[in-house]
Structure formats: C-alpha cells, structure tokens
Amino acid sequence: MSTDRDDDALSWGDDDPTLETGRALPPGYVAVGKGSETISPTSAAGTDADTAARGDAAATEDLPERELDRADGDSSAPASNAALIILGVFGGVYALESIGWIIGGLRLQQYAEFLVAPLAYQVSLWLAVLTPLIWFVTVLLLTRGGRSWVRVLLLVAGAVLVLPWPFIMVGAIGQ
Incomplete structure (x- = not known):
C-alpha cells in the first residue's frame, strides 16, 4: 500500500x-x-x-x-577554531584576573586607608579591576587584521602584566 x-x-x-x-x-x-x-x-x-x-x-x-x-580577497578570513579556543581561554584568564583584583583589593582596603584617601583608593581599585578587560579588548581591536601569533603574544604579555599582585601577596596564595 x-x-x-x-x-x-x-x-x-x-x-x-x-x-x-x-x-x-x-x-x-x-x-x-x-x-x-x-x-x-x-x-x-x-x-x-x-x-x-x-x-x-x-x-x-x-x-x-x-x-x-x-x-x-581583501577581507581577512574568519578566525580558525584554534584561534577561537585561544581567545576563549585568554578571556577566562582575564576574567579570573579581574576577580583576583577585586578580592585582593578589598582585602587591602583596611590597610590602604592609612596611605591614601578612600576615594582615591576606590578609583584605583576599580581601574585595576577593569585593566584586564581593557587590555583584552584593546588587543582584539588593534590586531583585527594582523597575524594570529602577534595577538597571542600580546595576550600572553598582558596576562603577565596585569596579574593581581594584591591577591597573590595578601590573598589566598600569600597567606
């Protein structure tokens, strides 16, 4: 049927x-x-x-x-899978660094009151928290049409430069 x-x-x-x-x-x-x-x-x-x-x-x-x-042929090709994974990993690293700046900076707040005005400390704390995000976005924007290895090199350099030293020295690691 x-x-x-x-x-x-x-x-x-x-x-x-x-x-x-x-x-x-x-x-x-x-x-x-x-x-x-x-x-x-x-x-x-x-x-x-x-x-x-x-x-x-x-x-x-x-x-x-x-x-x-x-x-x-003037336009750059879309990012490869490996490049997208690398960007995701570095995005996570920079997000963790921002969290480290928040934790470390808030733990130092009671000691910083003796050295700096509270308003100045708050401004510098939030600038430090935003620094990893600013670095990540700046590298992405400035290396849009460039080579992938340059982007990865700048992201590695930024990950080292914006390490959350207050968290490392006073936070969970430094205690």
Missing part, C-alpha cells in the same frame, strides 16, 4: 517539478552532478539575461559589499 508520497523520503527529489531550473551560482563555483549543465555560472544577483551578458565584472556590482570584499 505504498504511494508515491511515501517513497519521496527515500529519493533525492531530482524529479520534483517544483525545483527551480536555470539557477545561477556565485562566481568561482562550478556545478557538478545530474542537471549541472542547466545551472549557469553567473552570480545569484545577476540571474537575468542582461546581467549575464554584461559579464562577471558587472555581476559583482550587484553583490553586497561584504561579498565584494570576499571576492576581491
């Missing part, structure tokens, strides 16, 4: 009359397989006959700016 609709799940749908014919591909792509000769290698934005007649250069005029950057 099988109908044609029951067998549809087992087919690729190549004979489906609702599929488009005469589709177009973006520049640089080649259609392969059954029916590939009916697909034209023009851009998706220029599927009409006059755009196809104008050629590839004219077809790229209709592309959005982001696709033009990729077509020209």
Whole structure:
C-alpha cells in the first residue's frame, strides 16, 4: 500500500517539478552532478539575461559589499577554531584576573586607608579591576587584521602584566 508520497523520503527529489531550473551560482563555483549543465555560472544577483551578458565584472556590482570584499580577497578570513579556543581561554584568564583584583583589593582596603584617601583608593581599585578587560579588548581591536601569533603574544604579555599582585601577596596564595 505504498504511494508515491511515501517513497519521496527515500529519493533525492531530482524529479520534483517544483525545483527551480536555470539557477545561477556565485562566481568561482562550478556545478557538478545530474542537471549541472542547466545551472549557469553567473552570480545569484545577476540571474537575468542582461546581467549575464554584461559579464562577471558587472555581476559583482550587484553583490553586497561584504561579498565584494570576499571576492576581491581583501577581507581577512574568519578566525580558525584554534584561534577561537585561544581567545576563549585568554578571556577566562582575564576574567579570573579581574576577580583576583577585586578580592585582593578589598582585602587591602583596611590597610590602604592609612596611605591614601578612600576615594582615591576606590578609583584605583576599580581601574585595576577593569585593566584586564581593557587590555583584552584593546588587543582584539588593534590586531583585527594582523597575524594570529602577534595577538597571542600580546595576550600572553598582558596576562603577565596585569596579574593581581594584591591577591597573590595578601590573598589566598600569600597567606
């Protein structure tokens, strides 16, 4: 008691009359397989006959700016999986350093009242807490188009430079 609709799940749908014919591909792509000769290698934005007649250069005029950057090769490639994992690890390190600055700074507050005005101490404490975040964002913004090793080197240097010394010396480690 099988109908044609029951067998549809087992087919690729190549004979489906609702599929488009005469589709177009973006520049640089080649259609392969059954029916590939009916697909034209023009851009998706220029599927009409006059755009196809104008050629590839004219077809790229209709592309959005982001696709033009990729077509020209000027835009940087998206970050790799390893780069994203490294950024996540350093983001966590910098978040832990901010927490270390909060804990260490608040433990030193009673001793700092003898040396500095309370307002000055509060301002410097919160600047110290924000320093790891500021370093992380600054490195990301300044090395957007640069090499990955430079970004990692600056993140390692920052992780060492913004260590929460009050937490290390007085906090859980220094006691």
